[in-house]
Amino acid sequence: MKPLLSNDHLPRFVPLGQADFQRLEHAGYLKGLLQPFKGKGSLETWASQCMALRDKLIALAQGKLLPQARAYPFNLLDVQLAQQSTGAGTTFLRWRNLDRSSMGVALWASLLGRASTPATLIDDLYAMELQRIVLNMQISLTHSMARQALECASKMAQAETTYLRRRQGGAVSITTNKESS
DSSP states (O other): OOOOOOOOOOOSOOOOOHHHHHTTTOTTTTTTTSSOOOSTTHHHHHHHHHHHHHHHHHHHIIIIIHHHHTSTTGGGSSEEEEEEEOTTSOEEEEEEETTSSOBSHHHHHHHHHOTTSOHHHHHHHHHHHHHHHHHHHHHHHHHHHHHHHHHHHHHHHHHHHHHHHHHTTOOOOOOOOTTOO
8 A cells, every 4th residue: 555645634535515415406305205196107206206316316426425535545545435336226335445355344444443544534534434324325215215106106006907997897806915015
């Protein structure tokens, strides 16, 4: 590892601020969740809004956090913050070693515990980890809400089909399905 030239305690990592999140149009918080969802497509629309917010959070991580984490002096460390894409369409921030053979928060904890990690970076690495934890939670929540909204819309469509079949004079067979709650 190359020696770090600076002994100052100026922060090198700047966490996201309120202005960054205001650009994501999150002012409604859970307001969208607590609505009646009446009318065709309302749940799908809300799910789409959740997915768009998730994608904006991912873009925020990619555009503001990762460039800082990949810049000097953090790029000299043997543990770095990186993105990990999932098959479900999300991207999370993870700590990994340079050869990509290991990943996880234990690497970050080990990095902080080493005497070879410059004391001038400890506060920044801690701020980076806190930001990573919160941003991953926000990405996960918006993704889960979108998925749940789409599942709910599907169940409502099945209920409507059954209802309309009955209203049109057809018999409705009742099946028991543990998942149909």
